[in-house]
Amino acid sequence: MTRSATAAAAPPEEPGAPGPGAAPGGPSRAARVLRYLGGRLLTAVVSLVAVMVTSFFLFRILPGDPVRAMTEGREVSVAQLEELRRQFGLDKPLWQQFTDYCLGLLRFDFGTSYQYRVPVAELIAERIGPTVLLAGTGTLVAALLGLVLGTRAAWRRGSAGDRATTAVALTLWSVPSFWLGLLLIVVLASGAGWLPGLFPTSGMSTPGVQGGFASAADVAHHMVLPVATMVAVVYAQYLLIMRSSVLDEMGADYLTTARAKGLRDALVLRRHAVPNALLPTVTLIFLNLGRVMGGVILIETVFAWPGLGSLFYSGLRVPDLPLVQALFVLFASAVIVMNLLADLVYPLLDPRVRT
Amino acid sequence: MSAPAAPSRRALLWARRRAAWGEFARTYAQNRAGLFGLAALAAAALTALCAPLFIDSAELAVTGGPGGRFEAPSGEFWLGTDAFGRSVLAMVVWGARISLTVGFLAAFVSVALGTVIGILAGHFGGWSSNVLMRVTDWFLVLPSLVVAVALAAVMERSTLTIIIAIGVTAWPATARVVRAQTLSVEARPFIERARALGGGHLHVMKRHVLPNVMPVVLAQTTLLVAEAIVMESTLSFLGLGDPSTISWGGILQEARNAGAISSGIWWYMVPPGLAIALVALSFTLCGRALEGVFNPRLRERR
Numbered sequence A: 001m002t003r004s005a006t007a008a009a010a011p012p013e014e015p016g017a018p019g020p021g022a023a024p025g026g027p028s029r030a031a032r033v034l035r036y037l038g039g040r041l042l043t044a045v046v047s048l049v050a051v052m053v054t055s056f057f058l059f060r061i062l063p064g065d066p067v068r069a070m071t072e073g074r075e076v077s078v079a080q081l082e083e084l085r086r087q088f089g090l091d092k093p094l095w096q097q098f099t100d101y102c103l104g105l106l107r108f109d110f111g112t113s114y115q116y117r118v119p120v121a122e123l124i125a126e127r128i129g130p131t132v133l134l135a136g137t138g139t140l141v142a143a144l145l146g147l148v149l150g151t152r153a154a155w156r157r158g159s160a161g162d163r164a165t166t167a168v169a170l171t172l173w174s175v176p177s178f179w180l181g182l183l184l185i186v187v188l189a190s191g192a193g194w195l196p197g198l199f200p201t202s203g204m205s206t207p208g209v210q211g212g213f214a215s216a217a218d219v220a221h222h223m224v225l226p227v228a229t230m231v232a233v234v235y236a237q238y239l240l241i242m243r244s245s246v247l248d249e250m251g252a253d254y255l256t257t258a259r260a261k262g263l264r265d266a267l268v269l270r271r272h273a274v275p276n277a278l279l280p281t282v283t284l285i286f287l288n289l290g291r292v293m294g295g296v297i298l299i300e301t302v303f304a305w306p307g308l309g310s311l312f313y314s315g316l317r318v319p320d321l322p323l324v325q326a327l328f329v330l331f332a333s334a335v336i337v338m339n340l341l342a343d344l345v346y347p348l349l350d351p352r353v354r355t
Numbered sequence B: 001m002s003a004p005a006a007p008s009r010r011a012l013l014w015a016r017r018r019a020a021w022g023e024f025a026r027t028y029a030q031n032r033a034g035l036f037g038l039a040a041l042a043a044a045a046l047t048a049l050c051a052p053l054f055i056d057s058a059e060l061a062v063t064g065g066p067g068g069r070f071e072a073p074s075g076e077f078w079l080g081t082d083a084f085g086r087s088v089l090a091m092v093v094w095g096a097r098i099s100l101t102v103g104f105l106a107a108f109v110s111v112a113l114g115t116v117i118g119i120l121a122g123h124f125g126g127w128s129s130n131v132l133m134r135v136t137d138w139f140l141v142l143p144s145l146v147v148a149v150a151l152a153a154v155m156e157r158s159t160l161t162i163i164i165a166i167g168v169t170a171w172p173a174t175a176r177v178v179r180a181q182t183l184s185v186e187a188r189p190f191i192e193r194a195r196a197l198g199g200g201h202l203h204v205m206k207r208h209v210l211p212n213v214m215p216v217v218l219a220q221t222t223l224l225v226a227e228a229i230v231m232e233s234t235l236s237f238l239g240l241g242d243p244s245t246i247s248w249g250g251i252l253q254e255a256r257n258a259g260a261i262s263s264g265i266w267w268y269m270v271p272p273g274l275a276i277a278l279v280a281l282s283f284t285l286c287g288r289a290l291e292g293v294f295n296p297r298l299r300e301r302r
Helices: A003-009 A026-060 A066-070 A078-087 A094-106 A120-155 A160-174 A177-189 A212-250 A253-260 A265-303 A308-317 A321-349 B009-029 B032-054 B088-123 B126-141 B144-154 B159-186 B189-196 B201-237 B248-257 B266-294 B296-301
Strands: none
Touching: A026 A094, A026 A321, A026 B126, A026 B144, A120 A160, A120 A212, A120 A265, A120 A308, A120 A321, A160 A212, A160 B266, A177 A212, A177 A265, A177 B201, A177 B248, A177 B266, A212 A265, A253 A265, A265 A308, A265 A321, A265 B144, A308 A321, A308 B144, A321 B126, A321 B144, B009 B032, B009 B266, B032 B088, B032 B266, B088 B126, B088 B159, B088 B201, B088 B248, B088 B266, B126 B159, B144 B159, B144 B201, B159 B201, B189 B201, B201 B248, B201 B266, B248 B266
């Protein structure tokens, strides 16, 4: 393990501990680490399998006949319906559909979308970029904002600034994200009253715009409102966690020591309190990263952002079984993988849990 | 054995309860945000309960709107009218009934589930607890909004569906918290005493563990109601709610479908959202205040 880097990140806890590797329990520690890793991996794999099975059976109960939905509005003969059923494998018994689905998943073959008549994998590949862009930017901004504001609030706890920051965060947290999005559209995009429409109401790009820089700027322009909505609703939890974990560290002896050395307040905060307080927050960011994927559905729906969320929502209506199944598995596995990463990263960051 | 003048067991119990309650109220009252939340909730609940007294439900039917289409706020309709000429104010007040009911019931379902599973997992260690916690973890991993949307889409459109969808997706967090608390309670000597006196599993869980995890559960419930109300509005907004009832999310969905967003009819969409935010915020504030009361470490820090 990259022990030296870890030791530098969290200095104060084991100052007198013998050097890494010198401990008598060396080999058993390695065994423990392996055991830990193995356990986590196994859990993740079991969860993944469970998600795949759930996904298949959950959506089979959806009301509506997919074949009917596919031919909506057109006169079709019984023979044509049968042909479609055969084509999509819907005439086979359920268990056979299930095995086909499982084998397909192993090969990253999610079947063909009923709605768009193209392989689901292709659809996902096309839509995943915008979602990752939106979710990634939103998470990054929210995490930074939460960390900075949370630290400041904790450092000056009880002050008017602290109370105001916490109050604003809690209020924004209680607001439904889709409503905030709609409100932003009304105020900043539709051009209500004297305000001109500053931002586009929906979509990700303007059709005519070409050229590297111009189109990047165009996408960024379209992203402002969705990202703002996401950040406003999400940053509160980072802020609250960061605030309380900085507060937790405030009473620690090593901070008194740092002050006694004559370090300036800002330095004590930056070099000593923040690195230690970061641990729980970083874990939370990882855990939320997967969850954010699901939350993005709403924001994408409101802003007509061409991502996976709006794809999932449109798929539910048909019901476009292969598409919805694949997206469900994808969303859930994103959370599982992020959880796994958080589990694996945490011991690296915090020597206290490594034993 | 006891002195003859000693008060009866029941009286003693009541005196103790009164003292505990007084202490609780005093500590809670120190949290101003918590008081604000409580007052706002009381007002909202009262409004929801009294709504039928001053609103004629016939005027809330799509065909029975008393006003014109999209009337701006005026003396008669304080918050204007919607696409069917119904008073937005009346709709929002009426919507409080469904939104609060769903919020409470969904939170209750998930907290009940979470508490039972948490206590069981904490009380019986070993493999059964392991299995329960694995299941919990697995539910915790599923993206709750996606599952709730899927469940709501799979079942028929009704308020009950929404309650189930929220209840089923929200319980794992409670189970984790309750299990942790159960473990810490079970390590205390009085549990050993109860066991030594012949108390069975059920007795220990019901008479000793449950009362001691109750504070945590209460705080958790309050926080969950806020989440459930936002979730309810989300599902209704996505068109998965019961179309025949009026809820805050449902009003927002209608507003969006009626084009209120692009034509700037703010009075149609601002009030329901504000109502959701206010009620959810109040529950969150109350929950945090309760946590502060029950967990002195948190209180000190404030």
